[in-house]
Amino acid sequence: xxxxxxxxxxxxxxxxxxxxxxxxxxxxxxxxxxxxxxxxxxxxxxxxxxxxxxxxxxxxxxxxxxxxxxxxxxxxxxxxxxxxxxxxxxxxxxxxxxxxxxxxxxxxxxxxxxxxxxxxxxxxxxxxxxxxxxxxxxxxxxxxxxxxxxxxxxxxxxxxxxxxxxxxxxxxxxxxxxxxxxxxxxxxxxxxxxxxxxxxxxxxxxxxxxxxxxxxxxxxxxxxxxxxxxxxxxxxxxxxxxxxxxxxxxxxxxxxxxxxxxxxxxxxxxxxxxxxxxxxxxxxxxxxxxxxxxxxxxxxxxxxxxxxxxxxx
Numbered sequence: 001x002x003x004x005x006x007x008x009x010x011x012x013x014x015x016x017x018x019x020x021x022x023x024x025x026x027x028x029x030x031x032x033x034x035x036x037x038x039x040x041x042x043x044x045x046x047x048x049x050x051x052x053x054x055x056x057x058x059x060x061x062x063x064x065x066x067x068x069x070x071x072x073x074x075x076x077x078x079x080x081x082x083x084x085x086x087x088x089x090x091x092x093x094x095x096x097x098x099x100x101x102x103x104x105x106x107x108x109x110x111x112x113x114x115x116x117x118x119x120x121x122x123x124x125x126x127x128x129x130x131x132x133x134x135x136x137x138x139x140x141x142x143x144x145x146x147x148x149x150x151x152x153x154x155x156x157x158x159x160x161x162x163x164x165x166x167x168x169x170x171x172x173x174x175x176x177x178x179x180x181x182x183x184x185x186x187x188x189x190x191x192x193x194x195x196x197x198x199x200x201x202x203x204x205x206x207x208x209x210x211x212x213x214x215x216x217x218x219x220x221x222x223x224x225x226x227x228x229x230x231x232x233x234x235x236x237x238x239x240x241x242x243x244x245x246x247x248x249x250x251x252x253x254x255x256x257x258x259x260x261x262x263x264x265x266x267x268x269x270x271x272x273x274x275x276x277x278x279x280x281x282x283x284x285x286x287x288x289x290x291x292x293x294x295x296x297x298x299x300x301x302x303x304x305x306x307x308x309x310x311x312x313x
Contacts (some may be wrong), residue, residue: 010059034195037205077151087131099148141203225264230286241281
């Protein structure tokens with residue numbers, strides 16, 4: 001596998017606290033790779049070590065075929081978790097400025113800034129100062145600034161945070177376009193659905209340690225089987241089945257029907273679930289197997305290492 005990044009045995013300590021412990025992974029060139037985990041899992045610390053912001057306490061990093069250096073980092077685009085642009089600059093100026101810091105000639109940098117803003121429907125804010133933009137709009141400008149020098153390797157730290165659903169989808173399209181242009185994209189997120197739609201390979205981190213590394217398909221294969229059910233009226237299926245040991249959650253409600261998702265685990269299969277529904281008098285209008293989600297795979301892999309509320313579906 002031709003790798004854009006190889007990390008081996010990464011450790012980061014802050015005094016007596018270990019934020020990242022023995023994390024190893026490899027990112028294939030031209031792929032979309034996700035680093036996933038709950039808030040505080042060590043994702044940002046790992047990315048900061050990759051781009052040289054933090055020095056590992058132990059471990060080895062090979063970036064674009066060699067050690068981290070100023071020249072290597074010119075070939076990398078980076079969106080940090082802590083957003084920050086010069087507030088008095090225009091959107092166009094901010095994008096061009098960051099491209100120039102990476103070695104892009106001024107004329108080329110401004111031309112690319114104009115093209116990126118046009119391609120993403122942002123011509124109207126071209127000359128607006130960053131301080132006048134909304135938080136989400138400023139974030140979109142910073143995303144464009146990270147790719148304006150046409151880097152070989154793009155690293156986004158929680159890029160979807162703070163964006164509404166429409167702009168999240170737009171960012172997904174940008175990530176796909178960069179990969180289709182032959183670039184490698186690595187991003188971190190605690191929202192599993194983005195990685196499930198975009199990534200070829202993923203790294204799952206919990207409490208600073210690697211819980212899984214591999215393809216999305218391999219991760220999903222480790223998740224329990226799932227069933228989707230619908231009930232008529234106000235019947236509380238979770239209230240009836242959770243005390244019996246079934247993991248059942250409400251997914252939504254439409255036209256008076258409730259849609260539920262049940263995990264089939266701990267030796268309980270679809271037959272046992274259906275029997276429990278009948279015994280509870282559940283007014284079922286739908287009962288069918290479903291594809292497990294990456295969130296369910298993550299929960300199956302890390303178990304009680306995380307609090308359920310820390311990972312978004």
